[in-house]
Amino acid sequence: MTHLPLDLQLLNACAALMLLLAFAMLSQRRIVSLVNLYATQGAVLAATTLVVAWRTGEGHLYFSAVLTVAVKVAFLPWLLHRLIRRLQVYWDTEPLLNISGTMLLGLVIVVFAFALAQPITQLANTAMRDAIGIAIAVVLLAFLMMITRRKAMSQVIGFLSMENGLFFGAMSATYGMPMVVELGVALDVLVAMLVLGVFFFQIREQFDSLDLHHLESLKELE
């Protein structure tokens, strides 16, 4: 095989890591470790950003890397941990679909994602175009995770990791979005988390649990 330059090898490694983490989250049922996985994902994302920044020498990417670290590695995990401690939710109950089945499904999804990425990768001139498929896969896997989980908390984490996937996609496809957008998105994510925090407490005080089966009363079906 042709020998790739180091940075590309690094990037591919990151991509692989992202995918791995996504699967790990899919299979993980302890919420605390979910949070940790999420933090790791953020770290990998930041690393990717850094490498890309170093490779392309685009200033704003450094900034966005810092931003990522600040928000997704430091702040949000901290917030989540705090919430977990306050709300006493450590475990998610048995997911709607058992782990192995979920895994299998995830595999299928990955294949599909790669198929989707084909037309894009052919066009992409970026260094890590192959990663685009992985980005899509991460997004869809996060989606799958949200579907299968029963605790509000883990659903939220799924939501956040989907965000990660998106950023990874942006990074791999286009070396990130314009600054304005990145800021805006980050802001939204932050606000979203705050709102969620409020939410958790409200739900908690209403149903004294974060189990989603309390939230199934509004429906058409009697």
Added chain:
Amino acid sequence: MSIMTPGIIEIVTQVLEVVAALAAAPLFLGWVNQCRAWLSNRRAPSIWLPYRNIRKLFDKDAVLAENASPLFRIAPYVVFGTMVVAAGIIPSMGTRLPLVIAADAIALVGLFATARVFLSLAAMDVGTAFGTLGARREMMVGFLAEPALLMVIFVASMISATTALPAISEHLATQALGIYPSLAFTAIAFTLVLLAENARIPVDNPATHLELTMIHEAMLLEYSARHLALMEWASALRLFNYACIGFALFVPWGVATGQIGPIALALSIPVLVAKLVVAGGALALIETLSAKLRVMRAPEFLATAFLFAVLGLLVHVLLGA
């Protein structure tokens, strides 16, 4: 026929016809009754009986129920009037009648309907059990008999491409003698309708007051004196009219067609009388041979008539004859 300002001769014919009808109707009724009596080995009443009856009724004082409305008193005149006018339309002697262009066969059916409606309304007016019962049965008979009659006429009209009765009979009379299967069907239908409409056996029995069976009589129960007289006369007229319609449609020969002269008229009268005599006999025969139907069965009887008429139409359209 083209519109001609009716000349004196036509006017005369017209009046003559009407008067003749007025005069002959009770006589015809009497004749039928006589035949019935003979056929059932009874001593026949005088043929003039209907006249005497009518005169006697005219002499009497009229008695009206307390709650009889004006409608009750008007009805006899209306019924009588319509029957007379009908007699004026039907070509019994001559076909060139001034009144004819004013009312064709469809209007004739309408006339009969008018008479029937007024009769029934009058019967309901006093509000007796019998009256309403009679009215209901009469209308039941009517709403089946009327379309049947209409279809009968319609077939004839289609054959001769006109709805004007005289024109029809002229057409049928003047053209070469041919076999009309459609007319055969309609003739049967017409006979049934005639029996039903004139309250003859098997549908009704003019000579009974048995509430289970009577139709026509039930409606006249509250009438007396001159009103009753008019009603009786009117029903006699109706029988006569129906007979004449039958002649016009099925045995039109002998009627004075074309420009009427006194001679033609003079010739047509004996023919008419002959027809009436035969028809009366036939009617009496039918009545004696057939038994009275239950009222509930009357609709089936009339449905048959209706069916025959429609069959006649079908046959005509199919065979074009």
Added chain:
Amino acid sequence: MTSLPISALSACLGVLGLWVLLGLGGLVRPMSVKLVGRTLFPLSALCSIALSVIAVLSLAVPAEHAVLPIGLPDLPMHVRLDALSSVFLLLLGASSAGISVFAAGYFRRGEGTPPGLMCLQYHLFLVSMGFILLADDAYAFMVAWETMAISSYFLVTTQHRIPEIRRAGFIYLLMAHVGAISVLLMFGVLQGGSWHFTFDAMRAAHLGPGWAAAAFLLALLGFGAKAGLVPMHVWLPEAHPAAPSPVSALMSGVMLKMAVYGMIRVTFDLLGTPVWWWGLVPLTVGLVSSLYGAVFAAVQTDMKRLLAYSSIENLGLAFTGFGLSVVFYGAGMRIPAALALAATLYHCLNHSFMKSLLFLGTGSVLHATGERNLGRLGGLIHRMPWVAWASLLGALAIAGLPPLNGFVSEWLLLQSFMFSDRIPHEFVNLLIPMSTAVVALAAALAGYVMVKFFGVIFLGQPRENSLASAHDCGLLERFGLVWLGLGCVALGLAPVQVLRALSHVTRELMGISLSQQGSPWWLLAPVPTRQASYGPLVFFLATALVVALTVLAVRLFYHQRVRRGPAWDCGFGGRTARMQDTAEGFGQPIRNIFQSFFSIERELPTPFDRAPHYRIAIADRIWRGLYQPLGRLVQRLADVVAVLQQGRISVYLLYSFGTLIVLLALALVS
């Protein structure tokens, strides 16, 4: 004819505007019966008369166009006044004049909508109908069409506190709306991709045969639903009894005709030359409806329901005539086509007078007795002679008895059937004459129905003691009744003049004017006199003369002594009002003969009953067999759909996920 000082079209619009103002006037003092009843309604009656006069004058003049400043950006509302519109405007004006006068005396304060508001709705109803007739583009037409439905709906639900009335209103508006949508689709076809919704554009557009047929059938569906043709008739017997009587009169007498107008307008004007077989559909539907309506009318026990069913019958006859004329026209037989069309129009005119008259009569009875059930009426001819004799006139007319108007249109219809064996299509020319039998049967049944209607309500003995206190209607009501009655007589005795007016329409639509070959003014001879002619005037005079002579003779040669005594009743004593036939009893023969039409449930008394009790309920098979299953089907579908919304967020996410995947796959393969 003389030409107007201003254009007839603007005059019509002016009248409509006046109506709107009068309606708004009601809002000034909504609760005041005096203002509404004594001022606004009489004025609006004057407007109606003005409208009918304009319509008559504008019959002969060529069509006028105008464009109103309102409407959609590219589609301002077009209006047009031609012969067809004029005839129906005449219908609207003439009959609404009588109805409005009657209404002036009719509306009283009480439960339900305040009179002022009702006045507004009533006039919006009138205006919308007028605008339908003037509309010359699809948008204007549809707006007017639906406004008519809404305003009449509000009038129907005046007594909205009564659940049955709310139900009736609901069914009515639902059917109206579905019908309107199909009319809308019909216009969608007609515009033929030209994106111009003016009728002119539609006249110009060339449709493929398939499209044209589709348009025709859609029109039949939409307008048929309004006309109450079977099986779309279910709303009619519900809505008509629910409404106040003047409104029932207006709906039955005028609104139903709008459907006929729409049908004629679309078929002969917009679609150009119809294909002959199209006509078979309305012909069949019309025949079925006429028979169906007549049979059901004969067994009703509610007087307004009876009239409603009789409306179904009459509209059925109208559509029969229409279908016949389509067949003839498509087959290239112009004169018969014109004749059939004239018969249709004539029948519409007649029915608007007769049926309005009868509905108003029932209104007065309702006011006087508070009873709609035939089983509790009777003998009213003594208490309320005006209403009774007016109703008698209407009843005789609608029963199709000469020399009144009902007979004329039937006569014309039968005359046009005379041609039906010359249609150049095997089997069709064999079948259509058959349908004459149905027409005849329906007509005869109408007689039965009317005898029942009049006899049970007005004749005999009162079936309830309360009826003794019944009072005759007021002055204004009498005006209304007499106006409509005179209309019936006039239409009956002067058919030649009416037909001359109608032949403007036939000339406009078919290029054929019904010739009166040299026949005098008193003789109706649309086809060669040799073939058929009818001179009601002579006819009437002859009958009158004979009757007069008879009376005279009786007076001359005999006495006229009259004694009043108890009814003889064949010698049975102790007769009570209960011994008369009830409405059920009178309908009994029809029930037996046409048993298969109804779904009947009876409660017969057993010989051992202490209090013997007989009840019979007659229901419409179509309602049971078509609409109820339909409702259940929708309900079931709704239940099925509801499964989607089952509250679990994971499932919802799954939907999004699935959608995403599917669409992505789609995008991938394409």
Added chain:
Amino acid sequence: MELLLVLALPAAGAMVFGFLGARREAAEINVAFSLGTFLAACALTVRVINHGNQLVAHEQFFVDPFNVFLVTLTAFVGLTTSLFSRPYMRVEMAHGRVTAGRLRLYHSMYQMFMFTMLLALTTNNMGLLWVAMEAATLSTVLLVTLYRTPASLEAGWKYFILCGVGIAQALFGTILLYFAAERVLGAEGVTALLWTHLDAVRSQLEPAVLALAFVFLLVGYGTKVGLAPLHSWLPDAHAEGPTPISAVLSGLLLNVAIYAVVRCKVLVEGAFHSPLPSRMLMGFGLLSVVLGAFFLFRQRDIKRLFAYSSIEHMGIITFAFGMGGPVATFAALLHMTVHSLTKSSIFFTVGHAAQKAGSQLMDNIRGLITLSPTVGWGLMLGALAILGLPPFGVFASEFLIITTAMREQPWATPILLIALGVAFAAIFGRVQPMVFGETDALRLPHPPALLPVFAHLAIVLLLGLYVPPYLAHWYQAAASFIGGP
């Protein structure tokens, strides 16, 4: 300048209320801010009419006929809603359903919501559009859960998660769009997301990528439009929040979301000429119409009822946009306008009705017309209008849509026919007994504000009978560049 005001006023409002929202006259201040916004919007409109399209702030903001009329509409409905919410929230407080603190939150978030929507409408940057949409969700979530009832919490949660996830897809779509654009517009990035530039080069954009992008964008923004089967959040969110919020959600947010979808559609259709996008839109539209109609049938809660009717109407609009062509597009724009006006006015009356009856269950609402005729007639007329009965404007648009469909997509018309029929039966069958009949409702401490209701209905009526020329001009201008000439 006006644009700045349009955006600044609500933003400032949000800030202000953040501090002194608890004051007694907060409602009046709210009205004042909305009024200011509305006036600014009118000024902006005038400018656009006079000077044509506006590109300001380094092309970051862009105003053309399409969004200027939405801006005005949004500002207007925002104003009327604030008028309505004044007495409404007072009554809610009197009934003790909200506290002063919550009221502060309410007013602040109300203005915030206005700001986000106006931002989404006016921004030229697809990325900012996304940000604004997400922000709109966030600002309304707290409003939906204002009452803190279990139901409202559940509704809020679903709203948050479903829309959040949906919007995330939209972000991915935006990224792909950016990716496609970058290759044409060069990597300097800044301009590559500006809609005007994208529009300029849309024919050169890579079809394959745009197809994927469009799918992601459609699913993303479509979730907010409430297209079936992505609609699940909509009825809950509409039913459980305070009624003014239901009004703006249904009347404005959905419009904004559709606006976003349409902007994307324009780009994609320009890029490649396969009928895929329009087919997708039509499919979504029809599905929403049908499902919405059948959902209507089982409703007990009055606000859910009209929420589903919103789904149905969004379906109609989407279907019309999908058909394309000047007529259908024109109709769709008109329908957006009249629907938002009518639906919000309906929610106004519904709010008062529910307060009178003390329940949102339709079985408990009876005979409005007898107790307070204005509310009753408002509801009745509103319902008739939304059901597409003339002479109201909804009919005008449905007229054009259906007639167009009959020629362009005849296969779809039976579906539309059935759906409209069912919807009519469902809604009207419910509304009639609420308006008519006997009643046992109670009087309210504060007189209801019915001016907004009848103002809206009057405009809708006007649009049904007469579309003012300049308005028509906008519509046609917008239609011509969306649906192609």
